[in-house]
Amino acid sequence: MNWLGLRTAALLGAILGAILGGVAYSAALARGWDAPYLVGIAMGFGVMLASPDRSGMRGLLIAAGAVWAAAIVQTRVGPHASAGLFGFHATLTPSRTASFAGCALVAFVLARTSARRNASVRAAGS
Amino acid sequence: MSAINTALACAAFFFVADLVYAIDHYLVHHDRERYRVTHGRHHRRYNGKKDAAQLDAYELSTYGSAAIMTIAITSVLSLTTGNPGFLLGAVLKFAHTLLFHWYQHRWWGEVPLRQQHLDAPKRSWLMASARYHAFHHSHPDDRIFTYAESWAGFDRILELLHPWLVRFTVDRAAHVRTVQGARVQAVSRGRLGQ
Numbered sequence: 001m002n003w004l005g006l007r008t009a010a011l012l013g014a015i016l017g018a019i020l021g022g023v024a025y026s027a028a029l030a031r032g033w034d035a036p037y038l039v040g041i042a043m044g045f046g047v048m049l050a051s052p053d054r055s056g057m058r059g060l061l062i063a064a065g066a067v068w069a070a071a072i073v074q075t076r077v078g079p080h081a082s083a084g085l086f087g088f089h090a091t092l093t094p095s096r097t098a099s100f101a102g103c104a105l106v107a108f109v110l111a112r113t114s115a116r117r118n119a120s121v122r123a124a125g126s
Numbered sequence: 127m128s129a130i131n132t133a134l135a136c137a138a139f140f141f142v143a144d145l146v147y148a149i150d151h152y153l154v155h156h157d158r159e160r161y162r163v164t165h166g167r168h169h170r171r172y173n174g175k176k177d178a179a180q181l182d183a184y185e186l187s188t189y190g191s192a193a194i195m196t197i198a199i200t201s202v203l204s205l206t207t208g209n210p211g212f213l214l215g216a217v218l219k220f221a222h223t224l225l226f227h228w229y230q231h232r233w234w235g236e237v238p239l240r241q242q243h244l245d246a247p248k249r250s251w252l253m254a255s256a257r258y259h260a261f262h263h264s265h266p267d268d269r270i271f272t273y274a275e276s277w278a279g280f281d282r283i284l285e286l287l288h289p290w291l292v293r294f295t296v297d298r299a300a301h302v303r304t305v306q307g308a309r310v311q312a313v314s315r316g317r318l319g320q
Contacts, residue, residue, distance in 0.1 A: 061198050068205065
C-alpha cells in the first residue's frame with residue numbers, strides 16, 4: 001500500500017507516534033500544560049523515521065491526523081474534557097488556536113520528509 | 127441559520143474542490159511525462175473497446191486519494207469551526223466524482239469512443255454534462271476545453287487565461303516554442319508575400 005506516500009510502515013509510525021504523543025499530551029494536560037504540539041512532534045517523527053520516501057500529501061494527512069489526535073486527548077483529560085469533540089471549536093482561544101496550528105505545522109514539516117539520506121520524492125500514481 | 131451556514135460551507139467547499147480538480151486536470155494535460163505515467167492511461171482505456179470494469183484500480187486510487195486528502199483537511203476545518211458543512215462538501219464531491227464518471231462511462235462500449243463521433247460540445251457557461259466529459263475522453267486536447275466536472279464555466283475561464291497560464295505549466299517551453307514558431311511562420315509568410 002502506498003496511497004499518498006503513506007506506506008504501511010509510515011502508517012504504523014503514525015499510529016505509534018499518536019499513541020506516544022497522546023500519552024505525553026495527557027501527562028502535560030494533567031500538570032496544567034496545554035501542549036498539543038507534543039502530538040504533532042511524536043506523529044511527525046514516527047512517520048519521518050518509518051518513511052523511505054518524501055511526500056507533501058502525506059505531510060498534510062499526518063498534520064490533520066495530529067490535530068484530531070490532540071483534540072481527542074483533550075476530551076479525556078484537562079479543563080476542556082467536558083466540551084467533547086462537538087464543542088472543541090468553542091474552546092479555541094487565540095493561544096490555543098496557535099498551539100493547535102503549531103501541532104499541525106510541526107507534524108507536516110516532519111512527516112513530509114524522511115530520515116533516510118537521498119530519499120526520493122514519491123511520484124504521483126506510485 | 128445553522129442549517130444555512132452548513133449548506134453555504136458545503137457549497138463553498140464543493141465549488142473550491144471542483145475548481146482545484148479543473149486546474150489540476152488542465153495541468154496534467156500540459157505535463158507530458160505526468161500524463162504518460164498517470165492520467166493518459168485513463169484516456170487510453172476509454173478509447174478502446176470496453177474490456178474491464180468501469181473504474182480500475184488506478185482510477186479508484188486517484189479518486190480515493192483526492193477524497194482522503196479533502197476529507198482530512200475539511201474534517202479539521204469542521205472540527206475547528208463547528209460547521210459540519212465543510213466535511214459534508216468533501217464527501218459530496220467524492221460521491222459526485224464517482225457518480226459522474228460511472229454515468230459518463232456508459233459511452234464506453236463495444237464501439238470505441240472516437241468511432242462514435244461525438245459532436246464537440248458548445249462553449250457553455252452552464253453545468254458540465256456527462257456527455258461533455260465523454261467528449262473529453264475521446265478528444266483530450268481539443269481546442270474547446272472540457273476539463274471541468276461540474277461547472278463548464280471553469281473551462282471558459284481556463285480558455286481565457288490559457289495564453290498566460292500555460293507559461294506556468296511543465297510543458298511551457300513546448301507551448302512557447304509553438305507560439306513563437308507560429309509567429310516566425312506568420313512573419314516569413316508576410317515577407318514572402320511582399
